Amino acid sequence: MHELSLACEIVDLACETAAREGAAAVETIELEVGLLSGVMADALVFGFEAACRGTIAEDARIELEPVPGRGECRACGRVFSLDAFLVKCPGCGAAGVEVSGGDVLRIKAITVR
Amino acid sequence: MCGDCGCSGENGSRRLAVERDLLAANAGAAAANRAFFAERGILALNLVSSPGSGKTSILERTIAEFAGTVPVAVIEGDQQTANDAERIERAGARAVQVNTGSGCHLDARMVADAVAGLDPAPGSVVFIENVGNLVCPAMFDLGEAAKVAIVSVTEGEDKPEKYPYMFRAASLCLINKTDLLPHLDCDPARLRQSGLAVNPGLEFIELNAKTGQGFSSWLDWIGRERRRVAG
Numbered sequence: 001m002h003e004l005s006l007a008c009e010i011v012d013l014a015c016e017t018a019a020r021e022g023a024a025a026v027e028t029i030e031l032e033v034g035l036l037s038g039v040m041a042d043a044l045v046f047g048f049e050a051a052c053r054g055t056i057a058e059d060a061r062i063e064l065e066p067v068p069g070r071g072e073c074r075a076c077g078r079v080f081s082l083d084a085f086l087v088k089c090p091g092c093g094a095a096g097v098e099v100s101g102g103d104v105l106r107i108k109a110i111t112v113r
Numbered sequence: 114m115c116g117d118c119g120c121s122g123e124n125g126s127r128r129l130a131v132e133r134d135l136l137a138a139n140a141g142a143a144a145a146n147r148a149f150f151a152e153r154g155i156l157a158l159n160l161v162s163s164p165g166s167g168k169t170s171i172l173e174r175t176i177a178e179f180a181g182t183v184p185v186a187v188i189e190g191d192q193q194t195a196n197d198a199e200r201i202e203r204a205g206a207r208a209v210q211v212n213t214g215s216g217c218h219l220d221a222r223m224v225a226d227a228v229a230g231l232d233p234a235p236g237s238v239v240f241i242e243n244v245g246n247l248v249c250p251a252m253f254d255l256g257e258a259a260k261v262a263i264v265s266v267t268e269g270e271d272k273p274e275k276y277p278y279m280f281r282a283a284s285l286c287l288i289n290k291t292d293l294l295p296h297l298d299c300d301p302a303r304l305r306q307s308g309l310a311v312n313p314g315l316e317f318i319e320l321n322a323k324t325g326q327g328f329s330s331w332l333d334w335i336g337r338e339r340r341r342v343a344g
C-alpha cells in the first residue's frame with residue numbers, strides 16, 4: 001500500500017522539523033488530506049502507527065483535515081464541493097463535471113515539546 | 114494556545130509550521146526525469162493497468178513494429194522476477210527490470226536510477242511498464258509525457274468508473290484482447306462511456322496484441338506524441 005510510504009514521509013518530515021528546532025518529542029501532526037487524493041485516511045493513520053515506532057514521533061497524534069474537491073457543471077454552471085469522484089451534477093443531473101482540487105497531501109504543522 | 118509564539122502555555126509545547134507536500138520528493142525527482150527526457154527529445158510513456166491486461170505483449174509487438182526505425186528502451190516494474198525484462202530483450206529492445214519487492218508502484222527515484230542504467234538514445238521512446246495495479250501508480254508522477262491505461266475486455270465494462278483516479282490520470286486507454294469479444298458480454302462502446310464519465314478528454318484505441326489488429330492506430334498515436342516532444 002502506498003499509504004505506508006506516505007506515512008514514512010510524514011514521520012521523516014515531522015522528526016526532521018522537530019530535531020531542527022531542538023525538540024524532544026512530537027505531540028501532534030496536522031495533515032491536510034484531499035478527498036480526491038486517492039489516499040485512505042484510515043490506512044494512512046494505520047501506516048503511521050507502524051512508521052513512527054522508535055522515533056521521537058512515536059506518541060504523536062495525527063489530526064486530519066479533509067479537503068474536498070471542487071466540481072463545476074459544464075451544462076448549468078453550478079459549483080459544488082466533491083468528496084468523491086462524482087460523475088453527475090447534483091443540480092441538473094448532467095454528466096460533464098469539471099473536477100479540480102481535492103488532491104492535496106500536506107503536513108501543515110506539528111506541535112513539539 | 115498563546116498567540117505570540119504558538120506555545121501551549123502549559124507544558125512548553127510549541128506549534129511549528131511545516132507546510133510541506135508529502136509527495137514533494139517524488140515530484141522533484143519526476144521533474145528532473147522530465148527535464149532529462151525533454152533535453153534528449155525522448156518520449157516517455159507510463160503504462161498502467163491491472164495485472165495481466167497485456168502490457169508486455171503490447172510492448173513486444175510494438176518493439177517488433179519499430180525495429181530498425183525507432184529506438185526503444187523499456188523499464189519493467191514488477192514486484193518480483195525479471196521475466197518481463199527478459200521478454201522485452203528477446204523482442205529486441207533494451208530493458209531494465211526494477212523489482213519493487215513489497216512496493217505497489219514505481220516512483221520517480223526508481224525511474225531515475227533505471228534511466229541512468231539504460232542511457233536511452235536521443236529521440237528514442239522509453240516505455241515504463243508500471244506494476245500491475247490500478248490504484249497506487251495513479252498517484253506517482255514518474256516524469257512521463259503521458260500515462261497510457263490498458264484495460265482488457267475480460268475485465269468488465271465499468272473498470273474506469275471503479276478505478277477513477279487512474280483513468281482520470283491517463284491520456285490514452287488501450288482496450289486490449291479484442292479477439293476475445295465473441296466469448297464475452299463486453300461492449301467496447303460501454304467501456305468507452307465509462308472512461309469518458311471520469312475523464313472526458315480520454316482517447317481510446319482497440320487492440321489485439323495476438324494478431325496486431327489496431328496497432329496502426331497505436332503506432333500513429335506514438336508518432337504524434339514523438340513529434341510533440343521533438344518540438
Ligand SMILES: Nc1nc2c(ncn2[C@@H]2O[C@H](COP(=O)(O)OP(=O)(O)OP(=O)(O)O)[C@@H](O)[C@H]2O)c(=O)[nH]1
Nearest residue numbers: 163164165166167168169170245289290321322323
Ligand atoms: N487472447 C489474447 N490474449 C492476450 C492478448 N494480449 C495479451 N494476452 C495474454 O494475456 C496474458 C498476460 O499478458 P502479459 O503481456 O504478460 O500481461 P501484463 O499486463 O504484462 O502482465 P503483468 O506484467 O503480469 O501485469 C498472457 O497470457 C498473454 O498471452 C490479446 O490481445 N489477446
Ligand SMILES: [Mg+2]
Nearest residue numbers: 168169197242
Ligand atoms: Mg508485464
Ligand SMILES: [Zn+2]
Nearest residue numbers: 073076089092
Ligand atoms: Zn448541472
